[in-house]
Amino acid sequence: MSDTARTIRVTVWNENVHEQREEAVRARYPEGIHGAVAAGIEEHLKGQVTIRTATLDEPEHGLTEEVLADTDVLTWWGHAAHGKVSDEVVDRVQQHVLSGMGLVVLHSGHFSKIFRRLLGTTCSLRWRGADDRELVWTLKPNHPVAQGVPSPIIIPEQEMYGEVFDIPDPDELVFVSSFTGGEVFRSGCTFYRGNGRIFYFSPGDQAYPVYHHPDVRRVIANAVGYVAPTGERDLPILRRSAAGWYEESAQEQA
Amino acid sequence: MSDTARTIRVTVWNENVHEQREEAVRARYPEGIHGAVAAGIEEHLKGQVTIRTATLDEPEHGLTEEVLADTDVLTWWGHAAHGKVSDEVVDRVQQHVLSGMGLVVLHSGHFSKIFRRLLGTTCSLRWRGADDRELVWTLKPNHPVAQGVPSPIIIPEQEMYGEVFDIPDPDELVFVSSFTGGEVFRSGCTFYRGNGRIFYFSPGDQAYPVYHHPDVRRVIANAVGYVAPTGERDLPILRRSAAGWYEESAQEQA
Amino acid sequence: MSDTARTIRVTVWNENVHEQREEAVRARYPEGIHGAVAAGIEEHLKGQVTIRTATLDEPEHGLTEEVLADTDVLTWWGHAAHGKVSDEVVDRVQQHVLSGMGLVVLHSGHFSKIFRRLLGTTCSLRWRGADDRELVWTLKPNHPVAQGVPSPIIIPEQEMYGEVFDIPDPDELVFVSSFTGGEVFRSGCTFYRGNGRIFYFSPGDQAYPVYHHPDVRRVIANAVGYVAPTGERDLPILRRSAAGWYEESAQEQA
Amino acid sequence: MSDTARTIRVTVWNENVHEQREEAVRARYPEGIHGAVAAGIEEHLKGQVTIRTATLDEPEHGLTEEVLADTDVLTWWGHAAHGKVSDEVVDRVQQHVLSGMGLVVLHSGHFSKIFRRLLGTTCSLRWRGADDRELVWTLKPNHPVAQGVPSPIIIPEQEMYGEVFDIPDPDELVFVSSFTGGEVFRSGCTFYRGNGRIFYFSPGDQAYPVYHHPDVRRVIANAVGYVAPTGERDLPILRRSAAGWYEESAQEQA
Numbered sequence A, B, C, D: 001m002s003d004t005a006r007t008i009r010v011t012v013w014n015e016n017v018h019e020q021r022e023e024a025v026r027a028r029y030p031e032g033i034h035g036a037v038a039a040g041i042e043e044h045l046k047g048q049v050t051i052r053t054a055t056l057d058e059p060e061h062g063l064t065e066e067v068l069a070d071t072d073v074l075t076w077w078g079h080a081a082h083g084k085v086s087d088e089v090v091d092r093v094q095q096h097v098l099s100g101m102g103l104v105v106l107h108s109g110h111f112s113k114i115f116r117r118l119l120g121t122t123c124s125l126r127w128r129g130a131d132d133r134e135l136v137w138t139l140k141p142n143h144p145v146a147q148g149v150p151s152p153i154i155i156p157e158q159e160m161y162g163e164v165f166d167i168p169d170p171d172e173l174v175f176v177s178s179f180t181g182g183e184v185f186r187s188g189c190t191f192y193r194g195n196g197r198i199f200y201f202s203p204g205d206q207a208y209p210v211y212h213h214p215d216v217r218r219v220i221a222n223a224v225g226y227v228a229p230t231g232e233r234d235l236p237i238l239r240r241s242a243a244g245w246y247e248e249s250a251q252e253q254a
Helices: A023-028 A032-045 A065-069 A087-098 A107-111 A113-119 A214-227 A244-249 B023-028 B032-045 B065-069 B087-098 B107-111 B113-119 B214-227 B244-249 C023-028 C032-045 C065-069 C087-098 C107-111 C113-119 C214-227 C244-249 D023-028 D032-045 D065-069 D087-098 D107-111 D113-119 D214-227 D244-249
Strands: A008-014 A049-055 A073-077 A102-106 A126-138 A153-162 A172-179 A184-193 A196-201 B008-014 B049-055 B073-077 B102-106 B126-138 B153-162 B172-179 B184-193 B196-201 C008-014 C049-055 C073-077 C102-106 C126-138 C153-162 C172-179 C184-193 C196-201 D008-014 D049-055 D073-077 D102-106 D126-138 D153-162 D172-179 D184-193 D196-201
Touching: A008 A032, A008 A214, A032 A049, A032 A073, A032 A214, A065 A087, A073 A087, A073 A107, A073 A214, A087 A102, A087 A113, A087 A196, A102 A107, A102 A113, A102 A214, A107 A113, A107 A196, A113 A184, A113 A196, A126 A184, A153 A172, A153 A184, A153 A214, A172 C172, A172 C184, A184 A214, A184 C172, A196 A214, B008 B032, B008 B214, B032 B049, B032 B073, B032 B214, B065 B087, B073 B087, B073 B107, B073 B214, B087 B102, B087 B113, B087 B196, B102 B107, B102 B113, B102 B214, B107 B113, B107 B196, B113 B184, B113 B196, B126 B184, B153 B172, B153 B184, B153 B214, B172 D172, B172 D184, B184 B214, B184 D172, B196 B214, C008 C032, C008 C214, C032 C049, C032 C073, C032 C214, C065 C087, C073 C087, C073 C107, C073 C214, C087 C102, C087 C113, C087 C196, C102 C107, C102 C113, C102 C214, C107 C113, C107 C196, C113 C184, C113 C196, C126 C184, C153 C172, C153 C184, C153 C214, C184 C214, C196 C214, D008 D032, D008 D214, D032 D049, D032 D073, D032 D214, D065 D087, D073 D087, D073 D107, D073 D214, D087 D102, D087 D113, D087 D196, D102 D107, D102 D113, D102 D214, D107 D113, D107 D196, D113 D184, D113 D196, D126 D184, D153 D172, D153 D184, D153 D214, D184 D214, D196 D214
Parallel strands: A008 A049, A008 A073, A073 A102, A102 A196, B008 B049, B008 B073, B073 B102, B102 B196, C008 C049, C008 C073, C073 C102, C102 C196, D008 D049, D008 D073, D073 D102, D102 D196
Antiparallel strands: A126 A153, A126 A172, A172 A184, A184 A196, B126 B153, B126 B172, B172 B184, B184 B196, C126 C153, C126 C172, C172 C184, C184 C196, D126 D153, D126 D172, D172 D184, D184 D196
16 A cells, blocks of 8 residues: 555575586576576566575675564575575574565475474475476466466476475465376465465476466565565564553563 | 555545434534544545435435445444345445445444454444444554554543454454453454455444544544555456466356 | 264255256266265265255255254255245345354365355356366365375376366365376365354365265265264354353443 | 273373472462373373383483373473473474373473474463463353363463464464453474474463363363373384285385
8 A cells, every 4th residue: 555666685695506506407597596596576566576596606695684673574595505504594584584584485495494483394295307397377366476377387397396285374375286197286385384375386306497487476575565564574473562551551671 | 566656546435324313413423433434534534535425315325336436445334224224225335345345333333234244244243332442453454454653542431342343254354442340352454355355344333423433534544545455346256257277267156 | 172973964965957957967876966975975974873864856955944953064955046046045044054064065065055155255266177187185184074085086088177276265174186187176175154164175076976886975974973062053153142140341243 | 982981091290390499489389380280181081091100310211211101192281391391302202292192281391492493483471470360261151171161261360472473374273362451372282293292371470370260171171081092002104014915006205
């Protein structure tokens, strides 16, 4: 309902390990997976976003307190080096998400420390790398994240992810995928945690050019818009500590 | 993410029966309850909305196909004459909600045909008219409907509504109220049905000046903004009927 | 936690129209679809259930007040004659479900009056009759309805049902299916309405022998056990009207 | 649907710190808070449970792998020493919950490492120790946890817990409380995580004799029955690894 468009400050995070080690991945993503993700967001939200990237090997993985305080939406891609992400950085990201920073977790990021931390479950799933065709079906045609893409999105070659996906029930189930082998997967899910919104989107792999797919890029850009905070940033309990009536009758918990 | 602000077309519906019969209600709401509700929306969304009102005794209760097709958000207040609303109009409103029109159901509207139709349960509750003080607590401080109001909102005199409120689990529980007698009530709930969003907000009664309360007016205005459709209007199944891939392989159900 | 096993009184309802009209259906289901459904429940819950059947052409469709009051779980199959079910019987079934009677809705019953009444949406979906193979995947391996069946259940020939399935978000999503064409469908869903539990299970069609499939029969039997009421039968608001504290301070709504 | 009653193996955990330090707490709970909780479970589930207790100062806090593998339901009370619970034990308890062990978290246990780990949020809330009267209202009269207690349960003196309670939306909201000061709180919530069920119940404090209250004891006993596992114990992804169809076509993720 605001009359002035607000710029969304996006930080695209990538562990950037496969790109260093594997020629084929480097050829597929010459700017890194983070470069492809950033380009996809930029192409759909030009003028509405500022984007920076950050990677594992930077000091504090590029996710200092200053960077996170200056980030509205963080996107996360990791796969080979989840264990190398420091717990201190995970703590910090968690606090920012609970305070209202949006988080978009991509593909193998399902096994990242931050996703498991925020959901509390194993976040395990089944998988197979065998050039499956993935079809991404929209369950909620009016959902902001599903705008502008067909149902199904057709991804010609992709890693298979299959149920059971060990997550808490999502707050909204936007997409479900099927694969050549007949498997199904909850591929687009929102989770609300504290004041923050999380969107998990499973398409995407270092071994397939999925982040060049126009519909996948559109969904990620939509998700950035969807999880962007609309209010002040603070932990839920603190947000309301100034409410007059309550203050008169109660103490706050430290 | 749109760069042009869109005007929300609001229709404020009121059975307008108490106002005709009871002097005290007329004194409290000289423009009718619909007039007070409309004024509250106008004061918070000036320039962002166009508002019309409609009442029970108009032809088709003022809710013709033309009016509904020209309505983004319908607000509903009824109490004494739920049974006089024609089933044909209820059918029509239901189709529009499922197609994406927003619906804000107020107070005793919990027992309206349209609310019961959309939820499928009895929508019964406990009540007592005894000048209780109602406190409306925010459970989701970042929710758009809760912006700009304190927690709790203090309503000095109000009818008590108490649990068990026989509704399906709401998609989001934004407010819970307590009353002088110690009762509790889920006073602010969203329900998603088809492509439409519904917000139920319980404060408000013909016997109390609740629709003049600034925080109550703010919540109703927030709710109008929240349930307003963001996409095209159509039933969910029809929205996607043009998707290329599907059309090639399947027939649509009539 | 009870120490004595309670017998579940099941009523298996079938419109029984295809069986009258079509030789092929009669050959597939010589005892009617209701006969096959009843046999499947009996084979898994022998000694724990008493089963009767009822069909459209009986007086009051076989669903008199006496029958429903004597029914713990009602299963529902209909397809060709939804419109012939009387609104009075639908009202009665709805009241019993809201009072705690369990309801298992099968396949094309998604378009029955009673299912649409309880859910409030169009309950529409996509479909194709083209001998698809359906795979029914378990999302909740510990759910009572999913016990004793593999994931996926493999149904060699089946009608395709596809998303968008226009239902409110289910309270639990137990199964998701995929089809030969790559479509996906929320094939096993629970909905809680009032004091009653509803389970929708999509596999099954008059044109395929799905109700002879051992895993499908097991799921239906599991569902009967799951939705069976565990407490007294009454509408939610009435259940608590004798609570001492409340009675002293408040009136009940009629 | 089983025909033989199964004994539920319960472990009642208590940090047991206030009882050591404070004469008043010792007088109130001469057998410790764990003793009172265990007695309440025993009085309602006699013959259906075996109960052991465990406390912080035992080796591995009394929660060795052997104990947890032999536990169907763990109840948790802590307040003054959350930080002293070792992360290794928290990891272990989390794995068991995700594998199907039931967990009942009591009162100030909302701030325990294990609850925060499983939910992913701060789990913060508002509080005040000022002899409030708490009323615990049932929202789901048919829920197993709410059987046998009035609505409201009246607790004459109690610590106030108030919203915002920073938790993910519960899978089921069974109880909401109000307090003398007018505050409200989601006092009875279920959460499903992996194959396990969690019930959080807020009444209870070291400074009030709440665990001697007959209705509170009944709810805790009900909750033990509700969260007890009904199937095998294993992580969700592993449970299904033997399913024939899948094994033929896919590899499992390590």
